[in-house]
Amino acid sequence: MQEPGQHNIALFSCSTDEFGHDPFVYEHWLVLIVSGRSEMFSDERIVSYPQGTLGLIRKNQLIKTTKKADGEKPFKSISICIDQQTLKKFSAEYGVKAEGIYTGEPFVLLENDVFMRSYFNSIMPYFAQPEKLTPVLAQIKTTEAIVLLLRNAALKNFLFDFSEPHKIDLEAYMNRYFSYNVPVTQFAKLTGRSISSFKRDFAKIFNTTPEKWLQKRRLEMAYFLIAQKNRKPSEVYLEVGFENLSHFSRIFKKEFGVNASRL
Structure with a gap:
């Protein structure tokens, strides 16, 4: 949309x-x-x-x-x-x-x-x-x-109903929607928080920044789909929340020490 x-x-x-x-x-x-x-x-x-x-x-x-x-x-x-x-x-x-x-x-x-x-x-x-x-x-x-x-x-x-989203369970929401490729500011709005309170609550729950956590969760999901479900990297990178295949391939190898296409 x-x-x-x-x-x-x-x-x-x-x-x-x-x-x-x-x-x-x-x-x-x-x-x-x-x-x-x-x-x-x-x-x-x-x-x-x-x-x-x-x-x-x-x-x-x-x-x-x-x-x-x-x-x-x-x-x-x-x-x-x-x-x-x-x-x-x-x-x-x-x-x-x-x-x-x-x-x-x-x-x-x-x-x-x-x-x-x-x-x-x-x-x-x-x-x-x-x-x-x-x-x-x-x-x-x-x-x-x-x-x-x-x-x-x-x-x-x-x-x-013109009301804004109310504050909801951040941990449950992020674990459900981490693969959606939207800015952190949108995640903050959708969970009913300002960007500052979102980052503060996020650090308390996950002990890291939203950007680092999102990248790691998306890479782990990609690894599972490729290694266990026999999916191709070109089929999964968009699905797990990455925009660019070459960028995905580069950070995948950095994270796991192996090319996604070689799994």
Whole structure:
């Protein structure tokens, strides 16, 4: 996912498997898979979402995905960024407010009903003529998406809970999400801490810095996948949280004394 641009509406397409490089979701996103499928990773399992899947992804989440083509059909999705500024303006104008803190799932599957189908069909022509999608029109289409979603009363707290993440169990969270390639500042925010309190709490728990701990945990996971699961270094370096294969190979050898490709 990318931070919202001028229009808040994006068409993504790829013809080969592509791993999600930025797993931090900054805003709510309404996503329809037009073709192909997406695989979403967690520490426990992999869930595959086929063509036609419509879902709502909550802000401030770590989500790791792979986009896969379906034969000759490329992976293609339409994404609508429902940003906090738009939601706060909508809340002020129409008096829609959350009834409490949202405690549900960070990814909600939605029924692709006739109204939602018509909504996404109305967007498709703009991808052939993007200059027609002015900022005003894009804002109108984003507001339309909010109104359609609010037909489901259970989504009101999802959309209009503007509270920041509360302080949570740091040790459990880091052991679950260490393989997600995001800055330490994002880990601090997601665990409900300032960067200074995050580093202070981290040192008390792990007796080292976040940067050193993250690198070591990611290398240990990579070693396990390569040595025990017969995975290739080129298959695992992104999965465990590294951006560059050559950098990964270099520090892997420094840590374990052997080239990853020789295991």
